[in-house]
Amino acid sequence: MSTSQPGLGFRMHAERTPNPQSVKWVLGQELAPPGITANFRETVGVGVSPLAAALFEVAGVVGVFVGGSFVTVTKEEDLEWTDLAQLVVDAIKAFAGSGASALGPDFEAEARAGGGDEVVARIRGIIDNEIRPAVAMDGGDVVFVGFDGGVVEVMLQGSCVGCPSATATLRFGIEGRLREAIPEVESVVSV
Structure with a gap:
């Protein structure tokens, strides 16, 4: 339409x-x-x-x-x-x-979570440059929340919330890509 x-x-x-x-x-x-x-x-x-x-x-x-x-x-x-x-x-x-902005003066973007170490920077880079653009094509988003003990925490947003494909995207798409590129990543969970 x-x-x-x-x-x-x-x-x-x-x-x-x-x-x-x-x-x-x-x-x-x-x-x-x-x-x-x-x-x-x-x-x-x-x-x-x-x-x-x-x-x-x-x-x-x-x-x-x-x-x-x-x-x-x-x-x-x-x-x-x-x-x-x-x-x-x-x-x-x-x-x-x-002519108004979609986000008003009272909107506050969430602070980016996690530390500034090299592993976190690499995780963020893959999420921001590869995963988020792909997920945005389907009307959603993946936001990095944190990394601890080999576990990457992300928040699914937009069309990803409640989507029947979200588990497969998380497991085979996001987790697969991060584990392939970053040996320290053991799993990815949605919070």
């Missing part, structure tokens, strides 16, 4: 994700600064995120993930996208037409 707002030069399209409860809406404009993502699992004020606040006003929306030039919206399991899609599109269009 592709739609445009006359006079605003605004275009967006929807992309399916591996999670049937989530749809990734790709916009023709940046929503967040490079490398910054925001995951909202409950209603937030407009000072934190005007876009998320507007989307949570749509009955049935239970998650909003903002990253780069896309927003992933997650719905309640018992609802159909055919009932929600137009309401979500309308909320996104209204936001895009406002």
